[in-house]
Amino acid sequence: MAKEKNKFFVVWHGHKPGIYKTWRDCQMQVNGFAGAKFKGFKRYENALEAFKKGPEDYWGIDFFETSLSKEQLQKIGTPIKNSIAVDAAWNTATQDMEYQGVMANTGEVIFHKGPFKDATNNVGEFLAIVHALAYLKKNNSDIPIYSDSRNAISWVEDKEHRSSLKLTENNKVIFDMLDRAIKWLKNNSYSNKILKWETKAWGENPADFGRK
Numbered sequence: 001m002a003k004e005k006n007k008f009f010v011v012w013h014g015h016k017p018g019i020y021k022t023w024r025d026c027q028m029q030v031n032g033f034a035g036a037k038f039k040g041f042k043r044y045e046n047a048l049e050a051f052k053k054g055p056e057d058y059w060g061i062d063f064f065e066t067s068l069s070k071e072q073l074q075k076i077g078t079p080i081k082n083s084i085a086v087d088a089a090w091n092t093a094t095q096d097m098e099y100q101g102v103m104a105n106t107g108e109v110i111f112h113k114g115p116f117k118d119a120t121n122n123v124g125e126f127l128a129i130v131h132a133l134a135y136l137k138k139n140n141s142d143i144p145i146y147s148d149s150r151n152a153i154s155w156v157e158d159k160e161h162r163s164s165l166k167l168t169e170n171n172k173v174i175f176d177m178l179d180r181a182i183k184w185l186k187n188n189s190y191s192n193k194i195l196k197w198e199t200k201a202w203g204e205n206p207a208d209f210g211r212k
Contacts (some may be wrong), residue, residue, distance in 0.1 A: 006040030008047035012055040013037040021048050037141040041065060064203035076201045084132045085146040085197060087123025087207035097121065097174075099128035101135070102207045104146060110135060117170035123163050123178065125152035129206075130181040133190050144193040148205045153194050159185040 009026035011017050014033050023040070030036035037055045041047040042065050043147045050058050066073065081104060088099040089123045098114025111131055114124070129152055132145045146151055161178055165171070197205045204210075 003120075006042055008041045008044050008116060009038060010041065010047050010051045010058075011038045011061070012051070019051055021043075025190075031159070043067070066201055066203075068158065068201055073201055076198050079104060079197070079202055080144055080195075083144045083146055083195075084110060084136065085206040086125070086128035086132050087148065087205045087209065088121050088128055089118070089120035089209035090124065091115070095119065097124045098209075099124040099131070100207050100209075101128060101132045101145075104206045105144060107206055116174050118168045119171055119174050120163060120165055122149065122151050122155075123161065123165060123174060126147035126155045126161055126163075127177055127181055129153065129156050129194060130184060133188075133194075134184055136192050137190055142191045144195050145196040146195050146205065148197040148199055150196065153196065156185065156194060 006023070007021065009020045009023060011020065011026060011029045014029035016029050019073075020029065026038055026040075026122050037059045039050065039055075039058050041050065046065050068076070071139050083104045085104040086099065086101045088097060090097045094115075095118055096115035097119035098112070098116065100112040101110045102108060103110060113127070113131070115138050116124075125147060126149075129145060129147050133156075136143065136145070151162075160182060165174070165180070167175055199205065
């Protein structure tokens with residue numbers, strides 16, 4: 001059961017509101033109570049904050065819990081809303097890869113490519129960033145790009161990919177795309193910042209394919 005992963009349970013509306021350490025104790029407070037509102041949390045700090053704030057920001061809403069301290073979160077800050085987030089997905093069984101870019105604040109898909117045969121996730125992450133750069137340059141936009149791949153970001157900065165991918169009959173198009181991406185980076189300038197999406201602080205990348 002998913003609830004077993006939680007260590008603390010907040011009961012806002014129940015027989016006796018409070019924070020409980022077991023699902024069984026939580027059940028005793030909400031079973032038979034009309035309009036009960038409760039939620040499980042992994043960390044006591046999150047549970048206490050939620051209990052004090054009330055259920056409005058938590059009840060019926062997916063809530064991301066981070067293991068980082070408040071000091072760490074303050075140092076990292078928050079993502080820039082007006083930005084593009086990119087991500088890639090790689091199927092371990094079929095080795096198919098696809099990538100996409102979305103508006104970070106709305107989730108609107110700006111571009112989606114693939115699936116491609118015999119590729120890798122790093123290659124997809126790299127191509128996604130270059131695709132976003134070309135898209136933004138074409139549209140005269142200087143908004144930043146977020147990626148959760150340090151490898152891909154470094155490849156873009158170096159204007160060279162370091163993939164060990166082997167050429168096959170199935171992935172010739174990928175190698176053509178890599179060549180064109182490198183050529184674009186070497187022949188174009190851009191002012192867009194390429195930033196690391198801090199998953200531990202902010203949750204999944206908005207462009208994530210949700211297949212974990």
